[in-house]
Amino acid sequence: xxxxxxxxxxxxxxxxxxxxxxxxxxxxxxxxxxxxxxxxxxxxxxxxxxxxxxxxxxxxxxxxxxxxxxxxxxxxxxxxxxxxxxxxxxxxxxxxxxxxxxxxxxxxxxxxxxxxxxxxxxxxxxxxxxxxxxxxxxxxxxxxxxxxxxxxxxxxxx
Numbered sequence: 170x171x172x173x174x175x176x177x178x179x180x181x182x183x184x185x186x187x188x189x190x191x192x193x194x195x196x197x198x199x200x201x202x203x204x205x206x207x208x209x210x211x212x213x214x215x216x217x218x219x220x221x222x223x224x225x226x227x228x229x230x231x232x233x234x235x236x237x238x239x240x241x242x243x244x245x246x247x248x249x250x251x252x253x254x255x256x257x258x259x260x261x262x263x264x265x266x267x268x269x270x271x272x273x274x275x276x277x278x279x280x281x282x283x284x285x286x287x288x289x290x291x292x293x294x295x296x297x298x299x300x301x302x303x304x305x306x307x308x309x310x311x312x313x314x315x316x317x318x319x320x321x322x323x324x325x326x327x
Contacts, residue, residue: 179232182231183203186229187201187202196223202215210247226250226252228243228256252269255267
């Protein structure tokens with residue numbers, strides 16, 4: 170691939186991400202800028218008000234084979250400007266985001282619904298001992314026989 174084509178491919182990913190940030194965070198277009206290819210610094214530059222809503226230092230990589238560790242290290246250089254975030258994409262694949270595991274788990278914990286309050290088990294409608302005593306005096310003679318010691322003794326004897 171020619172260098173110009175590679176830069177265009179990277180620029181398209183940056184512009185896609187810029188447009189997504191503007192749309193999803195309801196930001197004015199002037200607050201989010203895609204940097205020129207080869208420029209030093211973050212790939213997506215944000216105004217102070219945009220940084221308040223999207224606090225990330227973004228590095229974009231649109232290549233078939235990416236060294237995630239090197240890309241993350243590149244984004245990590247700008248940690249003072251925000252949490253490092255790497256947007257990676259390859260041909261015919263969806264864009265993916267790479268963030269620190271602790272940061273991701275913090276985000277997931279904040280997004281999760283609160284756990285339900287503990288509720289005790291409901292009481293049974295009738296106590297088992299009361300149920301058995303009601304059966305003993307009933308017309309169910311087979312239950313009476315089964316509950317008698319004689320039946321239990323016969324069941325244990327071979």
